[in-house]
Amino acid sequence: MNTEEKRIVIKVGTNVITREDGMLNEQIIKQLALQIAEIKKQGYDVIIVSSGAMAAGRTFAPPYCNPNKVIHRQLLAAIGQVELIHTWSLVFEDYGSICAQVLATKEDFRSRRHYLNMKNCFEALLQDKVIPIVNENDVVSVSEIMFTDNDELAGMIASMLDAESLILLTNVDGLFDGDPKDPSSKIIQEIDPQKTTVEDYVQKTKSEFGLGGMLTKSRIAKTLSSIGTTTYIANGRKEYVITDILKGEKIGTKFIPQKKVSKTKKWVALAKGYEKGTIYVNKKAEKILKEKVSSVLPVGVIKVEGNFEKGDIIKVLSEQGRFLGLGKAEYSSEKANELIGKAHEKPVIHYDYLFIY
Numbered sequence: 001m002n003t004e005e006k007r008i009v010i011k012v013g014t015n016v017i018t019r020e021d022g023m024l025n026e027q028i029i030k031q032l033a034l035q036i037a038e039i040k041k042q043g044y045d046v047i048i049v050s051s052g053a054m055a056a057g058r059t060f061a062p063p064y065c066n067p068n069k070v071i072h073r074q075l076l077a078a079i080g081q082v083e084l085i086h087t088w089s090l091v092f093e094d095y096g097s098i099c100a101q102v103l104a105t106k107e108d109f110r111s112r113r114h115y116l117n118m119k120n121c122f123e124a125l126l127q128d129k130v131i132p133i134v135n136e137n138d139v140v141s142v143s144e145i146m147f148t149d150n151d152e153l154a155g156m157i158a159s160m161l162d163a164e165s166l167i168l169l170t171n172v173d174g175l176f177d178g179d180p181k182d183p184s185s186k187i188i189q190e191i192d193p194q195k196t197t198v199e200d201y202v203q204k205t206k207s208e209f210g211l212g213g214m215l216t217k218s219r220i221a222k223t224l225s226s227i228g229t230t231t232y233i234a235n236g237r238k239e240y241v242i243t244d245i246l247k248g249e250k251i252g253t254k255f256i257p258q259k260k261v262s263k264t265k266k267w268v269a270l271a272k273g274y275e276k277g278t279i280y281v282n283k284k285a286e287k288i289l290k291e292k293v294s295s296v297l298p299v300g301v302i303k304v305e306g307n308f309e310k311g312d313i314i315k316v317l318s319e320q321g322r323f324l325g326l327g328k329a330e331y332s333s334e335k336a337n338e339l340i341g342k343a344h345e346k347p348v349i350h351y352d353y354l355f356i357y
């Protein structure tokens with residue numbers, strides 16, 4: 001096995017590591033740390049994306065804190081992040097492991113340069129057998145540049161580090177074929193995203209203490225599996241859930257991976273929300289893009305929106321405005337506008353840097 005084949009990203013949801021009163025559940029954290037220590041002995045690199053900072057902050061925050069106010073959420077996150085990383089650190093010490101705190105914002109993934117800088121940081125930590133524990137930097141993030149939740153952040157990191165698997169741990173057993181509260185509903189053990197519309201099964205609700213919901217998890221899992229990363233949604237409170245998944249046991253819901261794509265395409269695939277501009281293509285170009293690996297040529301472009309430069313992420317839409325994919329611009333929006341509809345010109349997006357959903 002090469003390094004990537006033994007690299008796992010584990011996202012731990014707030015509701016996994018908190019009690020009913022919203023405070024941190026140290027017993028669950030110890031149980032997860034034990035499993036992670038075990039798989040590290042087997043040679044796995046492990047990256048943890050841990051929610052729970054605001055929940056941890058509740059213990060020490062002033063009584064007037066209102067989580068519905070941005071400034072108070074920042075206060076809870078600032079206080080709680082210290083407690084969260086301290087708890088993980090103490091637990092891992094018992095198993096002879098060192099962990100490191102990594103706080104990220106969406107801006108860190110917006111440019112290729114920042115992206116590679118962060119990647120190098122992770123690689124250095126993993127090389128020294130340190131466990132990175134990642135969380136969004138809620139103290140400085142504001143709504144327009146926030147991740148949807150830590151599921152999105154975990155997906156970005158799994159893609160960045162060419163992880164073999166992403167395990168999304170939540171407080172339910174997986175994706176059900178109906179309402180999870182209905183006794184007749186059953187867990188969907190495996191999903192092939194190319195054949196199944198997962199949104200049809202998902203309840204559009206969010207967890208009590210966290211930001212994420214099953215719809216976000218399913219969309220991240222679908223995207224990750226489409227670029228070759230095996231993704232699981234499982235109950236993090238189940239004993240030995242991580243080790244059982246890696247043994248191949250049928251735990252939770254597994255999203256079957258498709259063919260792996262290049263590292264650049266992985267960056268592009270997870271860049272939704274980072275676009276600097278938009279291009280619209282005609283029906284003929286849309287048909288070609290859906291049927292085979294192709295570049296986006298100016299001859300098929302009917303409209304350009306936004307201001308972008310060479311290397312920026314841009315969105316590809318149909319004539320009717322349907323989202324088709326993302327790509328890295330080969331030149332600026334100014335030049336793209338000049339070349340609209342012209343044949344025999346350089347691609348607006350080369351197929352090596354285009355991801356069609």
